[in-house]
Amino acid sequence: MILLEVRSVTKRFGGVVAVDNVSFSVGVGEILGLMGANGAGKTTMFSLIAGNQRPDDGSILLDGVPIHGMRPDIISRRGISRAFQIVRPFAGMSVLENVMVGELFGARQEKSTTIAEARARDIIGEVGLSDRADDFADSLTLAGRKRLEIARALATNPKFLMLDEVMAGLTPTEVAEAVAMIRKLQSERDLTVVIIEHVMGVLMDLCPRIVVLHHGGVLAEGTPAEISQDARVIEAYLGTGRDSAA
Amino acid sequence: MTRTRIPEIGVIVAAFAIVASLPWLAGSYMVSFAFSLMMWLALTQSWVLFSGLTGYISLGHAVFFGAGAYVMVLCWGTISFWLAIPLAGIIAGGLALLLGYPCLRVRGPYFVILTFGLAELIKFVVVNIESELGQFSRVVFGGPGVDQLFHVMVGLAAIATLMTYVVRRSRAGVGLRAIRENEEAAETIGVSVARYKAFAFAASAIIPGMVGAVMVLRTTYFEPLQAFSPITSFTIVSIAIIGGGDDAPGPVYGALFLVVLQELLWANWPQLYMIILGLLLVFFVLWSPDGVHGWVRKWQLGGRK
Amino acid sequence: MDALLSGQLLLAALVTGFVYALVALGLNLIYGTMRLLNIAHGELVMLGAYVTFWLFTLTGVSPLIAFVVAMVLGAAMGWAAYRGIFRSAILSTSVVERLEANSLLLFFGISIILQNVISLIFKADLRGYQYLDNVVEFGGIAITGNRLLVFGISCVVCVGIILFLRYSIFGLAIRALIQNRDATAIVGIDVDRVQAISFGLGFGLAALAGALISTMQPISPFMGFPFTIAAFVVIILGGLGNMTGSLVGGLILGFLETYGVALTAPTYQSILIYGVFIGVLLWRPQGILGGKRVAR
Numbered sequence: 001m002i003l004l005e006v007r008s009v010t011k012r013f014g015g016v017v018a019v020d021n022v023s024f025s026v027g028v029g030e031i032l033g034l035m036g037a038n039g040a041g042k043t044t045m046f047s048l049i050a051g052n053q054r055p056d057d058g059s060i061l062l063d064g065v066p067i068h069g070m071r072p073d074i075i076s077r078r079g080i081s082r083a084f085q086i087v088r089p090f091a092g093m094s095v096l097e098n099v100m101v102g103e104l105f106g107a108r109q110e111k112s113t114t115i116a117e118a119r120a121r122d123i124i125g126e127v128g129l130s131d132r133a134d135d136f137a138d139s140l141t142l143a144g145r146k147r148l149e150i151a152r153a154l155a156t157n158p159k160f161l162m163l164d165e166v167m168a169g170l171t172p173t174e175v176a177e178a179v180a181m182i183r184k185l186q187s188e189r190d191l192t193v194v195i196i197e198h199v200m201g202v203l204m205d206l207c208p209r210i211v212v213l214h215h216g217g218v219l220a221e222g223t224p225a226e227i228s229q230d231a232r233v234i235e236a237y238l239g240t241g242r243d244s245a246a
Numbered sequence: 247m248t249r250t251r252i253p254e255i256g257v258i259v260a261a262f263a264i265v266a267s268l269p270w271l272a273g274s275y276m277v278s279f280a281f282s283l284m285m286w287l288a289l290t291q292s293w294v295l296f297s298g299l300t301g302y303i304s305l306g307h308a309v310f311f312g313a314g315a316y317v318m319v320l321c322w323g324t325i326s327f328w329l330a331i332p333l334a335g336i337i338a339g340g341l342a343l344l345l346g347y348p349c350l351r352v353r354g355p356y357f358v359i360l361t362f363g364l365a366e367l368i369k370f371v372v373v374n375i376e377s378e379l380g381q382f383s384r385v386v387f388g389g390p391g392v393d394q395l396f397h398v399m400v401g402l403a404a405i406a407t408l409m410t411y412v413v414r415r416s417r418a419g420v421g422l423r424a425i426r427e428n429e430e431a432a433e434t435i436g437v438s439v440a441r442y443k444a445f446a447f448a449a450s451a452i453i454p455g456m457v458g459a460v461m462v463l464r465t466t467y468f469e470p471l472q473a474f475s476p477i478t479s480f481t482i483v484s485i486a487i488i489g490g491g492d493d494a495p496g497p498v499y500g501a502l503f504l505v506v507l508q509e510l511l512w513a514n515w516p517q518l519y520m521i522i523l524g525l526l527l528v529f530f531v532l533w534s535p536d537g538v539h540g541w542v543r544k545w546q547l548g549g550r551k
Numbered sequence: 552m553d554a555l556l557s558g559q560l561l562l563a564a565l566v567t568g569f570v571y572a573l574v575a576l577g578l579n580l581i582y583g584t585m586r587l588l589n590i591a592h593g594e595l596v597m598l599g600a601y602v603t604f605w606l607f608t609l610t611g612v613s614p615l616i617a618f619v620v621a622m623v624l625g626a627a628m629g630w631a632a633y634r635g636i637f638r639s640a641i642l643s644t645s646v647v648e649r650l651e652a653n654s655l656l657l658f659f660g661i662s663i664i665l666q667n668v669i670s671l672i673f674k675a676d677l678r679g680y681q682y683l684d685n686v687v688e689f690g691g692i693a694i695t696g697n698r699l700l701v702f703g704i705s706c707v708v709c710v711g712i713i714l715f716l717r718y719s720i721f722g723l724a725i726r727a728l729i730q731n732r733d734a735t736a737i738v739g740i741d742v743d744r745v746q747a748i749s750f751g752l753g754f755g756l757a758a759l760a761g762a763l764i765s766t767m768q769p770i771s772p773f774m775g776f777p778f779t780i781a782a783f784v785v786i787i788l789g790g791l792g793n794m795t796g797s798l799v800g801g802l803i804l805g806f807l808e809t810y811g812v813a814l815t816a817p818t819y820q821s822i823l824i825y826g827v828f829i830g831v832l833l834w835r836p837q838g839i840l841g842g843k844r845v846a847r
Contacts, residue, residue, distance in 0.1 A: 073434070076436035101424045105424075113415070113416065355588045363828045520663055535653060
């Protein structure tokens, strides 16, 4: 069953076509990978889905309902969450408060701060940040902030989670931990996840299906094996499909 | 998270009780001093409710004070004072909603100068209206006595403090602070930023409107250049920066400090007073933006960061 | 109606316009290169006015010389302010982050300090002096000598600065700095030196404007703020970093104000300025960011 559908979406910024007639769909419970060189349009695609940008053409449907053009906070309440590529913690607030924002204003719209706090603590435990719960968010390391970003996105109780390059800047150990965490979260919460990654190994490992973007358009779509052997992809990447990037 | 707050707020509640009983405990000088203190406290607490929590620094809050004063002046003789005061508050709140519509789309320093510019614009508009009406200043006689007005002011200050205290700890407070920390992320997570900003802005205008109305009764005198004076806005912001703009205790520290400074300097050396205030603002903005309350908090938390 | 079409009003508008352009050019240089909203800019104008007033009334020195002195002092102050305060402020990133949000309050505090220091020294009442008060007539237009002088000097300086910025190497460097700070450094330009020069020039122009104004109207410690507002309006109208835009914008504002007041009443002057200010801020908030997307 299809949860999210992107139909012929185009987005221009002045003279630049960032997203060019892109169509794909994501099934319920799927983990989909989104791949492409810098500037291929991946983050813009996320922005369009989350409502931070409006598409110039085409439509985006969640559960069959068009959501393109809606305000980001409304889209969030419908169950779409996003972990940003450049992490945006609420620096002056504690880790706990950061996650509480998700509980209070996400899909659940929790009214009680006490309940929100309790739930937030649970989620913080799930991402492994329990010992930092009362610290200021800007005191965390990069890896910690990425976990916080995910925790906050989870607190909004999403059906559909977008992870934008959450592995960037992590050591191999941290990457392995993050992959395990994502797998666990996805299965426990029955999430549908779309992941943007440059760390190829991660993408091949986590995602049964991958969409490749290039210059704003869809270049190829398929299993990791299919993608890594696709002539067009190889041409575009000159060998990136085979070995993991550092 | 709430344990360390109780001592501060307990002290403040006790202090309010003492202040409220001043007319029976002390002479008119102390009452006058406390009157000023309560006024600045009420104004700044309201300011912190919006600007402190959302980070949208309003440098034009005097416009709400002035508007409230003008409402009282226009109602004088036709409506009872006791009705005019809340009316002033409501109209000030409405003004904020009106001004908020264009202003709240603009961020950062542009919001600051925009609020300042609008306050000045409205000031000059009122000046012109008054001169068209043939009035250059107005006198408002027959209002309630100082002691009664004092209790009203204490009440306003207490309500404003309570509002800031409660909101900061509420769900709305979390939303407002999220807006301050990162507005785009807040909206993406699900905070209706436009609505929250607008309501907080309006809420922050109501008490200043009522304060303005009460002050007109107290001084029995209204003159638009004074009622809408940017010095009022500047003082409010200074109190908040010096005392701390994140929570209710901040304006208490700041207002106390300011009124004492005023008592010492204003009568004889007004320029020196302003210079000191300016220097303090510069100092705190550069090196201690969380103000005195920030110091207290750091000390309470044992420097954890 | 006659009054409206008179050459007199036209000349008055031109004088006002060029003075505004002068002030705005200065702010453009400072704000353009530093990206800090210096709302104490009007106080620099005020200081220039007081220096001239003081020199003239104290020593009888010709205001023409005082103009130069004010401008040089202003430039020196700008240089010192940059070297002393702002350079280190830019280098320390944590201060910069806080500065971005609070820079306005910072400069507001500075302007309050300056206003009150001058008020303490000179008293708050209006001061003035007579200079070239004689009325000169040509082509049916009557104008005081001082206004004519101000017109001439401000016009020449404005055009001169614009030409300098457009055709000299320094000018190119300054314009590069306004457009893209990092790229300018990479290209090998001594950003520090260019910045210091911009500051000096910016302060100097403001001080000159103040000196010129002091010949035409009475001065007070609180006269600066309307010029700050005017300068911002002009920059938004003309575009940040766009020097010719500042000249054109200044003239537009000068005309708007002069003819607006002529059509209504002198008491409407403030309403006009603030009204235009609000209007421009709301209509073109990106005008403050400059015509193009400027990288920081």
